Amino acid sequence: MTDRNRAARFGVLWALQYDRRPQDLPLLRFLLQQQTTFHQEAVSWGMAPDLTLAGFLVAEHRQVEDLWLHWTAKNVSFDTALGYHLYHLLTGGVAATVEAVRASAHPDRDRILGDITSDRHTDAAVEEWLNGQRARFPAAPADESLKSWAHHAARLGEREASRLFMTEWAIGEPRTEATLNTLQFHLAQLGYLTEAVAVQREAIAISEASWPGAKASNLLALAQLQRRADDLSSAWKTLEEVRSILPSDKQGSCQGLWRHFAKECFLLVPLTPDDSTARRRLAASDQHLQGIPRLWMDGVLDAAVAAAEQADDPQTLHRYRTLQQAAACEREQEFSQATRGTASGPTTS
Numbered sequence: 001m002t003d004r005n006r007a008a009r010f011g012v013l014w015a016l017q018y019d020r021r022p023q024d025l026p027l028l029r030f031l032l033q034q035q036t037t038f039h040q041e042a043v044s045w046g047m048a049p050d051l052t053l054a055g056f057l058v059a060e061h062r063q064v065e066d067l068w069l070h071w072t073a074k075n076v077s078f079d080t081a082l083g084y085h086l087y088h089l090l091t092g093g094v095a096a097t098v099e100a101v102r103a104s105a106h107p108d109r110d111r112i113l114g115d116i117t118s119d120r121h122t123d124a125a126v127e128e129w130l131n132g133q134r135a136r137f138p139a140a141p142a143d144e145s146l147k148s149w150a151h152h153a154a155r156l157g158e159r160e161a162s163r164l165f166m167t168e169w170a171i172g173e174p175r176t177e178a179t180l181n182t183l184q185f186h187l188a189q190l191g192y193l194t195e196a197v198a199v200q201r202e203a204i205a206i207s208e209a210s211w212p213g214a215k216a217s218n219l220l221a222l223a224q225l226q227r228r229a230d231d232l233s234s235a236w237k238t239l240e241e242v243r244s245i246l247p248s249d250k251q252g253s254c255q256g257l258w259r260h261f262a263k264e265c266f267l268l269v270p271l272t273p274d275d276s277t278a279r280r281r282l283a284a285s286d287q288h289l290q291g292i293p294r295l296w297m298d299g300v301l302d303a304a305v306a307a308a309e310q311a312d313d314p315q316t317l318h319r320y321r322t323l324q325q326a327a328a329c330e331r332e333q334e335f336s337q338a339t340r341g342t343a344s345g346p347t348t349s
Contacts, residue, residue: 009034010050010155016057018141028058032069039076047083049151055088056133064092064100071112086115087129094121145169150186159190177203184225193229200225213254216242220257223264232271236281239265243288250291256298262288263300269307282311294334296327 013031016024032054039051055073058066070088074080089112090097101112138144144152150165163186170183180203188196200222207218219242226235242261247254265285272278285307295301301324308317 005034006038006050007155007157010152013050013053013057014152014156017053017137018139020057020060020139022061025058025061025063028054028061029066029069032058032073036069036073036076039073039080043077045077045079047077047079050155051080051084053137055084056137059088059091059133060130062091062093064096067092067097067100067112068106071108075108085129087121087126089116090121090123090126091130094123094126146172147182154186154190159192163187163190163192163195175202175206177207180206184221188225188228193225197222197225197229197231213247213257216246216254216257216261219245220261220264227264227268227271230271232268235264236268239268251293255293258288258292259295259298259300262292263298263303266300266303266307270310275311278311279313282307282313282316286316294327294330295323296331301327 009031012027016028016031032051035048035051035054039048051073055070058069067089070084074084074086074088092100094116098113098116101109101116106112146165146169150162150169153159153162153165166183166186170179173179180199184196184199184203187193187199200218204215204218204222207215219238223235223238223242226232226238239261246258246261250258262285265281265288269278269282269285272281285304289295289300289304292300301320304320305317305324308320
């Protein structure tokens with residue numbers, strides 16, 4: 001689902017962050033409701049900063065009756081249940097909130113009471129949390145970091161402004177892997193893939209990782225960027241370098257890395273314009289796939305099927321579809337075993 005008003009709604013929220021007035025509460029409530037609806041209908045996982053900002057701006061008005069808005073926002077998903085802080089509900093005062101919930105006929109009354117009375121929440125703790133939110137969402141634009149401006153601009157659809165803000169932020173930071181990873185990811189998200197490739201190369205060059213798997217992971221990220229940038233020849237060469245340093249044990253701790261590596265190899269096959277080269281790459285990818293466990297994970301077999309279809313190799317395609325069926329059965333078996341183990345719980349003597 002596409003939310004055509006999301007950028008405009010965030011623009012209003014952003015403006016309200018810097019111009020806070022008591023009379024804005026009805027508008028803020030509406031925006032929080034809209035952000036909650038957006039998460040209910042369009043966000044399958046995670047929690048967007050838009051929801052956090054809307055929740056904070058409403059919470060700062062400290063109205064007890066807003067606890068129901070906050071409860072709805074908190075209960076959209078597993079991620080919001082964890083990420084949308086319980087203290088949103090308590091900003092009207094802990095005692096007043098408990099009293100309001102007890103007096104209500106809300107269907108979640110007992111659940112809410114359990115959450116807000118299970119620990120000794122205090123008004124002082126809620127105030128400390130609010131101060132932390134105020135630091136996260138400053139009232140003055142000058143107090144925002146360049147990194148925050150970059151994210152704001154991206155949410156408003158201002159790609160070039162976002163790129164400039166994030167690049168300027170990185171200039172002022174130590175040139176570490178962490179800085180470069182943040183910069184690379186942001187540039188790639190914006191679609192500046194050539195610049196992202198250059199940053200990822202720099203990150204690989206300064207990496208101090210001694211474990212081969214860590215370097216292989218960095219190189220795999222580079223190959224993915226090169227593929228997205230349509231530099232297919234460089235992407236394949238990078239994958240060959242990944243293969244040369246991958247630990248040989250496909251069953252151990254690197255099995256996930258092996259799956260992602262094989263998937264990336266398969267993804268290049270349909271993009272290869274030369275049929276002969278595509279078939280050679282399919283054969284190489286097939287060799288890499290051999291011996292990798294838990295093929296139902298990470299979409300590796302979906303990529304393999306698409307590659308075999310594009311290469312017009314019916315025999316290999318049939319084999320991969322058979323593997324898909326077997327992998328699906330394996331997945332169900334693992335899930336069933338995990339469910340039975342969770343249901344039985346630990347035993348005691």
